[in-house]
Amino acid sequence: MTEAIRVDALVKTFGRTRALDGLDLSVRTGEVHGFLGPNGAGKSTTIRVLLGLLHADSGEARLLGRDPWKDATELHRRLAYVPGDVTLWPSLSGGEVIDLLGRLRGGLDPARRKELLERFDLDPTKKGRTYSKGNRQKVALVAALASDVELIVLDEPTSGLDPLMEEVFREVIREEQRRGDRTVLLSSHILAEVEALCDRVTIIRDGRAVETGTLQSLRHLTRTSIQAELAGPVDGLGELVGVHDLQAHNGTVRFSVDNAELDAVLRRLTAVGVRGLTSTPPTLEELFLRHYDRAAADGAKPRSGAVR
Amino acid sequence: MTGTGALARLALRLDRVRLTVWVLGLALMPMGTAANYQKLYPTEADLQAVSGVLSNPSLVALSGPLFGASIGGLTVWKIGVSELILIGLMSVLTVVRHTRTEEETGRLEMLRATVIGRYAPLSAALAVTVAADLAIGLLGALGLVAVGLDPAGAFAFGLATALFGVLFAAIAAATAQLTRGARAATGIAGAVLGGTYLLRAVGDTGPTALSWLSPSGWALHMRPFAGERWWIALLFVGFAVLFAAVGYVLVDRRDVGAGLLAERPGPAQAAPALRSPLGLAWRLHRGLLLAWVVALAAAGAVMGGAAVGIGNLSSPNQQLTDVLSRMGGRSGLTDAFLGAIYGLIGQLAAAYTIQATLRLRQEESSGRVEALLATRVGRLRWAASHLVFAVLGTAVLLAAAGIAGGLVYGAQVHDTGGQTARLLGAAMVQLPAALVLAGLGIALIGFAPRLSTLTWAALIVSVLLVELGALFGINQYLLDVTPFAHVPKLPGSAFTATPVVWLTVVALALGAAGLAGLRRRDMPAT
Numbered sequence: 001m002t003e004a005i006r007v008d009a010l011v012k013t014f015g016r017t018r019a020l021d022g023l024d025l026s027v028r029t030g031e032v033h034g035f036l037g038p039n040g041a042g043k044s045t046t047i048r049v050l051l052g053l054l055h056a057d058s059g060e061a062r063l064l065g066r067d068p069w070k071d072a073t074e075l076h077r078r079l080a081y082v083p084g085d086v087t088l089w090p091s092l093s094g095g096e097v098i099d100l101l102g103r104l105r106g107g108l109d110p111a112r113r114k115e116l117l118e119r120f121d122l123d124p125t126k127k128g129r130t131y132s133k134g135n136r137q138k139v140a141l142v143a144a145l146a147s148d149v150e151l152i153v154l155d156e157p158t159s160g161l162d163p164l165m166e167e168v169f170r171e172v173i174r175e176e177q178r179r180g181d182r183t184v185l186l187s188s189h190i191l192a193e194v195e196a197l198c199d200r201v202t203i204i205r206d207g208r209a210v211e212t213g214t215l216q217s218l219r220h221l222t223r224t225s226i227q228a229e230l231a232g233p234v235d236g237l238g239e240l241v242g243v244h245d246l247q248a249h250n251g252t253v254r255f256s257v258d259n260a261e262l263d264a265v266l267r268r269l270t271a272v273g274v275r276g277l278t279s280t281p282p283t284l285e286e287l288f289l290r291h292y293d294r295a296a297a298d299g300a301k302p303r304s305g306a307v308r
Numbered sequence: 309m310t311g312t313g314a315l316a317r318l319a320l321r322l323d324r325v326r327l328t329v330w331v332l333g334l335a336l337m338p339m340g341t342a343a344n345y346q347k348l349y350p351t352e353a354d355l356q357a358v359s360g361v362l363s364n365p366s367l368v369a370l371s372g373p374l375f376g377a378s379i380g381g382l383t384v385w386k387i388g389v390s391e392l393i394l395i396g397l398m399s400v401l402t403v404v405r406h407t408r409t410e411e412e413t414g415r416l417e418m419l420r421a422t423v424i425g426r427y428a429p430l431s432a433a434l435a436v437t438v439a440a441d442l443a444i445g446l447l448g449a450l451g452l453v454a455v456g457l458d459p460a461g462a463f464a465f466g467l468a469t470a471l472f473g474v475l476f477a478a479i480a481a482a483t484a485q486l487t488r489g490a491r492a493a494t495g496i497a498g499a500v501l502g503g504t505y506l507l508r509a510v511g512d513t514g515p516t517a518l519s520w521l522s523p524s525g526w527a528l529h530m531r532p533f534a535g536e537r538w539w540i541a542l543l544f545v546g547f548a549v550l551f552a553a554v555g556y557v558l559v560d561r562r563d564v565g566a567g568l569l570a571e572r573p574g575p576a577q578a579a580p581a582l583r584s585p586l587g588l589a590w591r592l593h594r595g596l597l598l599a600w601v602v603a604l605a606a607a608g609a610v611m612g613g614a615a616v617g618i619g620n621l622s623s624p625n626q627q628l629t630d631v632l633s634r635m636g637g638r639s640g641l642t643d644a645f646l647g648a649i650y651g652l653i654g655q656l657a658a659a660y661t662i663q664a665t666l667r668l669r670q671e672e673s674s675g676r677v678e679a680l681l682a683t684r685v686g687r688l689r690w691a692a693s694h695l696v697f698a699v700l701g702t703a704v705l706l707a708a709a710g711i712a713g714g715l716v717y718g719a720q721v722h723d724t725g726g727q728t729a730r731l732l733g734a735a736m737v738q739l740p741a742a743l744v745l746a747g748l749g750i751a752l753i754g755f756a757p758r759l760s761t762l763t764w765a766a767l768i769v770s771v772l773l774v775e776l777g778a779l780f781g782i783n784q785y786l787l788d789v790t791p792f793a794h795v796p797k798l799p800g801s802a803f804t805a806t807p808v809v810w811l812t813v814v815a816l817a818l819g820a821a822g823l824a825g826l827r828r829r830d831m832p833a834t
Contacts, residue, residue: 048831051681052681053678053681053832054831055829073685074684076681076682076685077684080682081682082679083679086679087674089588089591090488091592092574092591093573093574093575095576095578096574096575096578096579098578099578099582099583100578100582100583100588103578103582104583104584104585104683104684104685105684106684124577125573125575125576126573126574127571129412129488130571153682
């Protein structure tokens with residue numbers, strides 16, 4: 001498995017602020033990789049280093065096997081980028097910007113451009129200064145997605161899109177995924193989007209990667225919510241290892257359970273007799289909240305070595 | 309109107325350094341000039357001698373008529389026009405900055421959602437600007453009184469200056485409602501300002517009615533120190549109220565963020581030419597360049613026309629030659645006049661050079677450069693695309709000023725070809741000095757991007773040193789720091805290649821260093 005992006009112990013400081021503090025990131029060729037983190041975690045800084053816009057203080061970054069700072073222009077032929085905050089030239093129309101960026105990248109597919117304009121419902125004749133935030137984002141998205149490149153870097157690309165357009169965006173990214181030869185780095189703080197699209201995820205906080213792996217492997221770290229209607233009372237459920245937040249009411253129990261202990265806990269329930277059972281799989285939400293919650297993260301929460 | 313006070317305080321907070329510098333600079337300029345004339349022409353006879361020659365048509369075109377043979381009259385003559393242009397510029401920039409710029413950036417939208425009335429932003433901008441104008445007028449008048457000039461004349465000059473500023477604040481209040489872009493709003497008001505100068509220049513040398521159509525004409529015809537005509541103040545007030553009213557009416561008729569001129573749709577596809585950084589730069593620079601070419605060609609033509617007058621002087625006078633040589637020329641009255649004019653035009657052109665150079669920084673700080681540099685466009689290629697306009701654009705507009713001046717002047721002396729070539733040379737020789745400022749701009753962008761606007765300060769200091777340095781008897785070493793002090797005074801004196809080569813070398817060295825810095829640093833800079 002080759003790597004499209006490899007970052008080791010990257011450090012970038014701005015004056016006294018340490019924006020990246022030993023970040024590690026590995027994106028495999030052909031995958032859609034989610035890059036999750038709260039505002040100010042260092043997502044955009046990482047992307048700018050990968051684009052050769054910022055010079056890292058230490059650590060190593062490789063993009064498509066080359067040095068993003070030294071080989072910037074050669075690398076940029078092979079990638080397309082959508083900035084987090086898209087600003088356009090006020091006097092240029094959206095269509096002009098799409099064509100310009102496409103040409104500067106080495107050409108874009110006119111049929112694909114037309115198709116994307118229709119799907120994103122974007123009027124290319126409006127001037128840059130008259131577009132809303134979402135429409136400016138669509139301009140950059142169409143320009144990036146209509147280019148024939150190996151790597152697409154998207155920095156919070158849907159933050160201004162309405163739900164309908166977000167769905168269009170997901171469809172388009174899924175199509176890219178099916179092609180199998182395009183790598184997508186998708187920075188986001190929208191979990192549903194990452195869950196829906198990404199093969200693997202890296203979660204970053206305070207300039208460091210705190211979790212990385214497939215969604216499946218990350219889910220093992222979290223808990224499943226269980227609601228069960230039982231035939232009789234069950235004793236000692238709360239004392240079982242891995243059971244949390246137990247509530248019992250009229251023969252119905254609700255709790256969450258560490259996935260590693262799921263089997264043992266279910267056996268205990270079936271021993272009593274189960275009449276009804278609802279289990280909700282762990283969402284990234286919980287995972288996310290765990291790492292967003294600074295108090296919790298700064299506490300003695302064990303960090304799994306297996307996925308790092 | 310609700311919230312006007314709060315917004316005015318915000319504007320003062322944002323502009324506290326900028327406005328202080330403007331107010332103090334403009335208030336001190338007349339006082340310094342008067343003090344120096346007192347040293348230069350201590351006796352009545354000196355004054356009479358110099359005044360006799362200053363009513364020459366060419367000098368009248370440049371600085372306006374001299375109404376009184378007194379220190380006060382001379383001061384108003386020497387500094388009046390510059391003072392008016394600068395206070396007009398300050399007023400336009402300040403009003404637009406606090407109205408249209410705030411609106412264009414979207415900051416006003418945030419403010420307007422608070423308890424702020426529809427008219428508050430415009431009222432606050434006008435209040436702050438008018439206060440600054442009045443402060444300049446008052447302090448300037450007190451300064452003149454302090455050096456011992458007649459208080460009536462001093463206050464007439466202060467009033468004329470302040471009211472000129474107020475009028476242009478009102479004009480900017482109207483133009484800021486017309487366009488969506490702050491740049492265009494400033495451009496329209498600035499064009500009106502330049503137009504009033506040229507209208508007065510033509511009017512004062514011939515059809516007097518024209519100079520009465522121009523506010524710069526009114527200000528000078530208020531005759532400070534020469535039988536003040538106070539009623540002219542009413543002209544200013546009347547028109548200021550009129551333009552401000554237009555501004556308020558337009559505020560009422562339009563949406564926040566919108567201009568009065570509707571936005572037309574653009575092409576759905578880019579033209580084939582828009583395929584390179586240079587193609588993009590052409591789109592971004594062409595409007596500004598065209599406006600500058602028209603402005604400098606007009607200035608060249610008007611001054612080329614006025615230059616004929618100086619040759620009509622029956623006996624070339626030693627005093628006039630002295631005055632002219634202080635203004636920059638060396639020999640031959642007409643040539644000295646034209647040399648001085650093209651020196652001024654060179655400094656004006658440098659303003660365009662700086663605008664075009666600093667566009668690099670604007671593209672960066674607006675975030676637009678990020679998407680561009682993520683394509684296969686390298687930083688140097690991107691920088692070069694804008695610098696082509698800074699360099700060649702400046703050359704084009706200098707050429708326009710030279711050719712226009714040469715054609716008008718040449719037609720009157722029946723030597724169109726010869727004069728056009730001579731004046732083209734006089735204009736083009738300014739290019740290396742302007743490019744030194746471009747070099748300084750690039751160096752700042754490369755190494756200290758947040759300080760890049762200091763390039764403007766360098767130009768302003770350079771202009772003041774060159775224009776007033778000789779009068780104030782400033783040390784030659786200090787004068788030598790400014791690029792324009794080294795430009796050969798063409799036509800007239802002989803062309804010497806050495807300073808031109810040195811200026812070019814300095815410009816190239818600064819530019820190369822700046823580009824090297826630009827390649828190495830973070831983009832966008834923090």
